[in-house]
Amino acid sequence: MPASLDINTFEPLAWVNEYTRAAMPVDAAVFEPILQFSLMWNLFERDACGKEANPVTIGKTVLDAFAKGRLTLSSFEEHLTYFRDRSQREGMTIHRYLDALKMSNESARHLVHGVLSSSLADPNNAVHALLLIAHRIRNNLFHGEKEVASLHSQVELFRAVNSLLATYLSVTKSAA
Numbered sequence: 001m002p003a004s005l006d007i008n009t010f011e012p013l014a015w016v017n018e019y020t021r022a023a024m025p026v027d028a029a030v031f032e033p034i035l036q037f038s039l040m041w042n043l044f045e046r047d048a049c050g051k052e053a054n055p056v057t058i059g060k061t062v063l064d065a066f067a068k069g070r071l072t073l074s075s076f077e078e079h080l081t082y083f084r085d086r087s088q089r090e091g092m093t094i095h096r097y098l099d100a101l102k103m104s105n106e107s108a109r110h111l112v113h114g115v116l117s118s119s120l121a122d123p124n125n126a127v128h129a130l131l132l133i134a135h136r137i138r139n140n141l142f143h144g145e146k147e148v149a150s151l152h153s154q155v156e157l158f159r160a161v162n163s164l165l166a167t168y169l170s171v172t173k174s175a176a
Contacts, residue, residue, distance in 0.1 A: 020148050033158040034141075034151055041138050044165045047173060053138075055108055058131045065172040066124035073123050075171050079130050079164045080115070086157070087116045101136040102145060108132050131168065134161045 005015070017025045028035070045053040048061045065071050073080070087097035094116045103109050114120035115129035137157065140146050146154070 016148065026148065026151075030152055030155060033155050033162055037138075037141070037158050037162055040162045040165045041134075043169060044134075047169055053135060055105060055132060055135065058135060059128055061172075062124060062128040062131060065168075066127070070172050071123040071127050072171075073121070073126060075167055076123070076127055076130060076164070079160060079167065080126055082160045083130060083133055084116050084118070101133065102140060103132070103136050127168065130164055134164055137161055 013026050013028055013031075020026075041053075045051060049057040062071070087094045092100075094113050097116070098109050098112060103112060111120065111125060112129040112132055115126050120126070120129070
């Protein structure tokens with residue numbers, strides 16, 4: 001690999017493919033939703049969480065939106081269905097799904113488990129749980145838990161998370 005890379009001609013995806021020697025090369029068209037996730041997360045963190053997204057600020061923004069009557073389950077039904085199905089596909093249990101997300105905070109685990117198992121179904125808890133899942137996906141991606149070579153199998157996941165973030169911002173900011 002060259003010691004110096006020309007700023008004007010640098011191609012990040014070509015470099016990533018060379019650097020990782022991935023069995024599944026990173027292709028811009030396939031990876032577009034994953035690459036766009038950083039933009040979506042940036043908007044969410046800036047506009048919804050005061051530039052500091054964490055479980056506490058996510059809970060506060062959801063509670064505030066709920067108190068102002070901006071959250072309805074119907075706006076997030078497709079996302080709930082997607083993550084409920086994902087958490088129980090191919091014999092997976094919700095507990096194993098939460099482990100795969102590396103969700104270690106017990107109160108977050110309890111909330112997300114309740115929503116995914118349908119025992120908690122109000123808009124406040126449902127949206128809070130969905131955004132906590134998005135936060136874990138963000139952490140797992142940005143902290144190197146997700147393998148670049150297998151990201152191609154998670155394009156649908158990132159489409160769902162991007163849609164979730166856009167839906168949240170749309171319903172909470174349009175009523176502002």
